[in-house]
Amino acid sequence: MAKNEHTAYAYLRTTKKFPNIWCAGCGIGIVMGALIRAIDRIGLDKDDVAVVSGIGCSGRMPVYLDFNTMHTTHGRALAFATGLKLAQPKLHVIVVMGDGDALAIGGNHFIHAARRNIDLTAIVINNAIYGMTGGQYSPTTPLDMRAATAPYGHVEPPFPICELSIAAGATFVARSTVYHAIELDKLIEKAIRKVGFSVVEAVSYCHTTYGRMNKLGSSVDMMRMLKDHSITLAVAEKMMPEERAMKIVRGVLHDVDKPDYLTLYQKVIERAQATIDGKEFLRAGPGGLE
Amino acid sequence: MTVRLMQGNEAVGWGAIAAGCRFYAGYPITPSTEIAEMLSRELPKLGGIFIQMEDEIASLAxxxxxxxxxxxxxxxxxGPGFSLMQEHIGYAAMAEVPCVIVNVQRLGPSTGQPTSPSQGDVMQARWGTHGDHPIIVLYPTSVPEAFELTVTAFNLAEKYRTPVILLMDEVVGHMRERFEAPPLEEVQVVDRMGTNVPPEWYKPFGDTIGDVPPMPSFGSGYRYHITGLYHDPMGYPTQRLDEINPWIERVQRKISNHLDDILMYQEENTEDANMVIVAYGATARSARHAMKLARQHRHHVGLVTLYTIWPFPEDVIQRIGRMARRVIVPEMNLGQLALEVERLVGRHKVIRVNRADGEMVSPQMILDAIEGR
Amino acid sequence: MKGKDKDGRIEIRLAGEGGQGMILAGVILAEAAAIYDGKNVVQTQTYGPEARGGASKAEVVISDEPIDYPEVLHADVLVALSQEACDKYASNLKKDGLLIVDIDKVKRVPLTSAVKIPITRAAIESSGKAITANVVALGVLVGLTNVVSREAIEKAILARAPKGTEEMNYRALERGFAEAAALLAVKQKA
Known part of the structure; x- marks a missing residue:
């Protein structure tokens, strides 16, 4: 434990930014810990890591982390991260989002980042609710559950984050929960190492809003539900589909190799430069190109 | 010097390249698309990046x-894309990240008329975002100016760590004019200020001389935080009034203390004028045409062409107001910048000449105003 | 030509259907004036949302002086390759302005003084392709008005012609000049 604490301290902005804003018992801090352990294990230089977030409880994570950090607008973190990655390819750009952030307001950016297969690591912390604004239903709120804006029960089916990511073109897709903290950091490590668009869904909970409205108990009770209701991929594969549908399936769900956007764009640059040398071109200017 | 016939939108692309732009993200929309097409062709030759994003929100992000x-x-x-970009114009202002946003205006509201000129976004460029922040908005009247002002837009953005908007009329974006291109290496270019203080001393939003803190790039060894929340000198979110107010004041100051550098306008025949036209964009060309005709008829008419419309050049308009009996403000909208002129010279002095149907304000319309018809 | 203003401003309008290459003709004329004759020029256009069909119009203002108002106020010359274009813009011609129409496309001509030439037919005859009608029209226009020099328009067309079509375009241009010369000869006799 003491060793872990030491590891985290090396990556935290300890001067001003604590205590953090999250509720006691929240899962976001566990994801942050897992992210730190993953980065530490890979041995990345702090200068070479950028963490970009959107808006919501998860959006506050970067401010605590001693990297190049950017807390952007609601849903748009992936678009900011895309520009940053293209400008500074050496950076490992990690994008932390919530479920409403990534899949409602940011849904379009999410599927297009996946389709483009840009080399980013997207961590979606899925608590199935808008926590910061007080518990309104999100695109991952399960059917029939209560939310501040679904007082009579929720009637929209939820988005399956991982399946959506795979369909949209992500090269690496994995899922775990905040109960499985060690497994989570291993999956995040793999996601960061993967070149291409990788997604890690970290299933979490919000005991403060969702848990209270649905009478699910304390954070400990909700944590226990993550433990009881989740299975590994190996176990899931032996199950009947109906049985499996009731479970949170953990593990690497998708891992394929294909060239990422920057690799392909490098070809665009090569083809363009084959026509004219850049410096000569600058000298020639607008009049000289045709 | 090479003489070419060049389109306004193309000149914007060349201006960007000359200014050192090496990243373009956009979403296709008439009548601005030629800028994207041109840069998709030219930027990779310089190792630069062109990317077509999924929408305009993502583009500015x-x-x-x-x-x-x-x-x-x-x-x-x-217009429609500019409306979507407002969120991130505000973000760039708050986070003090330099960038250039070109809006080749079309007739609005809504989808409006995609290939018809309009100056309907003048107020949106100033006040389109939520909250209060200064902004720089430049406005060319011709193809050569589209080139020059794009360079200036980058220079001001980098110098003052601010988003800069280049507003353009469809008619200027699509027109072709004779353009003598300077060798691009001779174009005066300003780069953002870097820093050499030790990283642990660096304050990304600190109070500095000149009010513009240096901005090293991510990945250069200075690890800092950028946010759209109100933040302290380190960039960390704050709710402390003694940190919020200094930020507001500094960001206002960095523009208002440098108006000599930012405000660009041209006065013609104002020395003897008892009537002055205040105009911008393509309408300034109608105004110059009208002024010349009017002076042939011995009317003492002058012209002020505004190249910077925001911040509004208050001093020059006030001076004009003291001097002239009448101030004529022709616009391809229902009267937007006229509100500013009226504020400064008094409503009784201002004659508005407006049309917002996708046609240019004609010299005759302005001449009629001059002659009191 | 009488249309020239005191400041030497000449206003030309080229109009037809989308796909007839009227905007390209405007660009070529403007390039001839700007690049090869060293004049000030502004070229503008309007077009509908269709890539083919619909109305299409290019305007070219040429002057020795800087050009303020960029669009045509009252045209010195109108080239109309469709009935719609002729109907729409003929009334905007200056009193002594020049109207050039493709007689096969424009049946109702509002001016007795109009120059009526089977432009598209001439294009097919000279180059084998109807798409060179815009080049024939430029030949007629420049042959009759000298708004730009013959050398300038030749260079501008050849610079714009896709590889392998130079010869074809040159023949179309020559035909346009020939049509203009024949007309001028008839006028002189009269």
Whole structure:
């Protein structure tokens, strides 16, 4: 434990930014810990890591982390991260989002980042609710559950984050929960190492809003539900589909190799430069190109 | 010097390249698309990046991300896309990230008339975002000016760590004019200020001489935080009034203390004028045509062409107001910048000449105003 | 030509259907004036949302002086390759302005003084392709008005012609000049 604490301290902005804003018992801090352990294990230089977030409880994570950090607008973190990655390819750009952030307001950016297969690591912390604004239903709120804006029960089916990511073109897709903290950091490590668009869904909970409205108990009770209701991929594969549908399936769900956007764009640059040398071109200017 | 016939939109692209722009993210929209097409062809030759994003919101976001990564970045759009970009114009202002946003205006509201000129976004460029922040908006009247002012837009963005908007009329974006291109290496270019203080001393939003803190790029060894929340000198979110107010004041000051550098306008025949036309964009060309005709008829008419419309050049308009009996403000909208002129010279002195149907204000319309018809 | 203003401003309008290449003709004329004759020029256009069909119009203002108002106020010359274009813009011609129409496309001509030439037919005859009608029209226009030099328009067309079509375009241009010369000869006799 003491060793872990030491590891985290090396990556935290300890001067001003604590205590953090999250509720006691929240899962976001566990994801942050897992992210730190993953980065530490890979041995990345702090200068070479950028963490970009959107808006919501998860959006506050970067401010605590001693990297190049950017807390952007609601849903748009992936678009900011895309520009940053293209400008500074050496950076490992990690994008932390919530479920409403990534899949409602940011849904379009999410599927297009996946389709483009840009080399980013997207961590979606899925608590199935808008926590910061007080518990309104999100695109991952399960059917029939209560939310501040679904007082009579929720009637929209939820988005399956991982399946959506795979369909949209992500090269690496994995899922775990905040109960499985060690497994989570291993999956995040793999996601960061993967070149291409990788997604890690970290299933979490919000005991403060969702848990209270649905009478699910304390954070400990909700944590226990993550433990009881989740299975590994190996176990899931032996199950009947109906049985499996009731479970949170953990593990690497998708891992394929294909060239990422920057690799392909490098070809665009090569083809363009084959026509004219850049410096000569600058000298020639607008009049000289045709 | 090479003489070419060049389109306004193309000149914007060349201006960007000359200014050192190496990142463009955009979404296709008439009448700005030629800028994207031109840069998709030219930027990779210089090792630069062109990317077509999924919408205009993402386009400006990508530009801000790239700018944080150290590249000069631009996007271009038209009314509907400009509306979508407001969120991130505000973000860039709050986070003090340099970027250039080109809006080749079309007739609005809504989808309006995609290929018809309009000056309907003048107030939106100033007040389109929520909240209160200064902004720089430049406005060319011709193809050569589209080139020059694009360079200036980048220079001001980098110098003052601010988003700069280049507003353009469809008619200027699509027109072709004779253009004598300077060798691009001779174009005066300003780069953002870097720093050499030790990283642990660096304050990304600190109070500095000149009010513009230096901005090293992400990945250069200075690890700092950027946010759209009100933040302290380190960039960390704050709710403390003693940190919020100094930020507001500094960001106002960095523009208001440098008006000599930012405000660009041209006065013609104002020395003897008892009537002065205040105009911008393509309408300034109608105004010059009208002024020449009027002076042939011995009317003492002058012209002020505004190249910077925001911040509004209050001093020059006040001086004109003291001097002239009448101030004529022709616009391709229902009267937007006229509100500013009226505020400064008094409503009784201002004659508005407006049309917002997708046609240019004709010299005759202005001449009629001059002659009191 | 009488249309020239005191400041030497000449206003030309080229109009037809989308796909007839009227905007390209405007660009070529403007390039001839700007690049090869060293004049000030502004070229503008309007077009509908269709890539083919619909109305299409290019305007070119040429002057020795800087050009303020960029669009045509009252045209010195109108080239109309469709009935719609002729109907729409003929009334905007200056009193002594020049109207050039493709007689096969424009049946109702509002001016007795109009120059009526089977432009598209001439294009097919000279180059084998109807798409060179815009080049024939430029030949007629420049042959009759000298708004730009013959050398300038030749260079501008050849610079714009896609590889392998130079010869074809040159023949179309020559035909346009020939049509203009024949007309001028008839006028002189009269």
């Amino acid at each position: 990508a530009c801000i991300g790239a700018s944080a990564g150290g590249l000069k970045a631009m996007t271009a759009t038209s």
